[in-house]
Amino acid sequence: AQTVTQSQPEMSVQEAETVTLSCTYDTSESDYYLFWYKQPPSRQMILVIRQEAYKQQNATENRFSVNFQKAAKSFSLKISDSQLGDAAMYFCAYRHTGNQFYFGTGTSLTVIP
Amino acid sequence: DAEITQSPRHKITETGRQVTLACHQTWNHNNMFWYRQDLGHGLRLIHYSYGVQDTNKGEVSDGYSVSRSNTEDLPLTLESAASSQTSVYFCASSESGDQPQHFGDGTRLSIL
Numbered sequence: 001a002q003t004v005t006q007s008q009p010e011m012s013v014q015e016a017e018t019v020t021l022s023c024t025y026d027t028s029e030s031d032y033y034l035f036w037y038k039q040p041p042s043r044q045m046i047l048v049i050r051q052e053a054y055k056q057q058n059a060t061e062n063r064f065s066v067n068f069q070k071a072a073k074s075f076s077l078k079i080s081d082s083q084l085g086d087a088a089m090y091f092c093a094y095r096h097t098g099n100q101f102y103f104g105t106g107t108s109l110t111v112i113p
Numbered sequence: 114d115a116e117i118t119q120s121p122r123h124k125i126t127e128t129g130r131q132v133t134l135a136c137h138q139t140w141n142h143n144n145m146f147w148y149r150q151d152l153g154h155g156l157r158l159i160h161y162s163y164g165v166q167d168t169n170k171g172e173v174s175d176g177y178s179v180s181r182s183n184t185e186d187l188p189l190t191l192e193s194a195a196s197s198q199t200s201v202y203f204c205a206s207s208e209s210g211d212q213p214q215h216f217g218d219g220t221r222l223s224i225l
Contacts (some may be wrong), residue, residue, distance in 0.1 A: 006155075031155075033211050044201065045216035052211055068149065091155060098119060099144045101214055105155035 004094050006104035013082045014112050015044075021077045021107045023092030029053075032096040034075045038105075039089040045050070051075065078110075081102070087111045115140040119204050119217035127225055132191040134220050136204030144207045145187040146214065147171075147179060149200040156203065162187055194224045 003026045013019035024048070036048040051059045051068050058066050063083075067076045079086055092104040117138040125166065126132050143164045148156040153209030160179040168179050176198060178190045191198055199222050205214040 009153075035213050043201065045205075045214075047213045050211070050213055060208045098208060100158070100161065101146070101205075101207075102146075103156040105153060 004092055004102050004104040006009070006090075006092055006107050009105070010108045010110070012110040012112055013086075014084055015084060016057045017082055017111065018078060018080045020107055021079075021090050021092075021109070023075045025073050025075065025092075025094045025102075027073065027096065028093065029096045032094060032109055033098070034066075035093040035095070035101075036064070036066070036075075036077045036104075037091045037093060038086075039091065040085075041088070045091075049077065082111050084111050084113060115205060115215075117203075117206055117215050117217045119220050120220065121220060123221045123223075124196055125223045125225065126197060128194055130194050132188045132194050132222065134191075134202055134204075134222070136187050136189065136217060137185055138204075138206040138215070138216060140206055140208075141184060142206035142208050142215075143184070145181070145205075145210065146205045147177070147187065147189045147203065148203045149173065149198075150203060150219070152199050157182075159189065159202075160187075189194065193224075196224050198222065199224045 005024045016097045032053045034051045038087045049061045065078045089106045094102045120135045146161040147159040157173045162181040203219045204217040207214040
C-alpha cells in the first residue's frame with residue numbers, strides 16, 4: 001500500500017521568511033500525482049499546489065513552490081515570504097492513476113509576527 | 114458555483130445510537146470519499162464510491178456504512194455509535210485522472 005510520510009509534526013517561520021515542509025512517499029507506480037492541501041483553523045481543506053509525476057518541472061503557485069525529486073520519492077513544499085494567513089495544518093497527498101488518495105499526517109505551521 | 118456540502122456541522126450523540134452524516138455534491142463527480150481526521154493520524158479513509166451503486170471499504174471501515182443511490186449524495190452511517198468514533202468527518206469528491214479532491218467543511222461528531 002502507498003504511504004505518505006510527513007516527518008515534521010510542527011514547524012515555525014518568521015513572517016516574510018521562507019519555510020520548507022517535507023513529504024516523502026512510497027510507491028511502485030511510475031505515473032501518479034502529488035498534492036499539498038492547507039487546512040486553516042476554519043477546518044476547510046484547500047488545495048495549495050499539485051504536481052504530475054511525469055513532469056520534471058517543479059510546480060509553482062505564486063509564493064508556493066515544490067521541490068519534486070522523483071527518484072528520492074520526495075515532494076517538499078516551499079513557502080516564500082510567509083504571511084500570517086499561511087498559518088495552518090498542511091497535508092501532503094498522493095494519488096496514483098486510480099482514484100484513491102493517500103494523505104500524510106500533517107505539519108502544523110506557525111507564522112511568527 | 115459547484116460545491117460539496119456536509120450536514121450537520123456539529124453533532125453530539127450517545128453511544129449505541131445510529132447516526133447518519135450527509136454529504137451532497139453538485140460537481141457531478143463520480144468519485145466520493147469519507148474520511149475521519151484525528152490528531153496524529155491525518156485523514157484516514159472510511160469508505161469510498163466510484164459511482165452509483167458502487168461502495169468500497171477503506172482503511173477504517175468497521176462500524177460505518179455508506180450507500181450511493183445517486184451521483185450527488187453519499188451518506189455515512191454509524192450503525193451503533195461508539196466513543197472511539199468521536200472525530201471530525203470529511204466528505205470529498207473528485208473526477209478521475211489528475212484532478213484533486215474537493216472537500217466539504219467537515220462534521221465534528223462527539224459521542225458521549
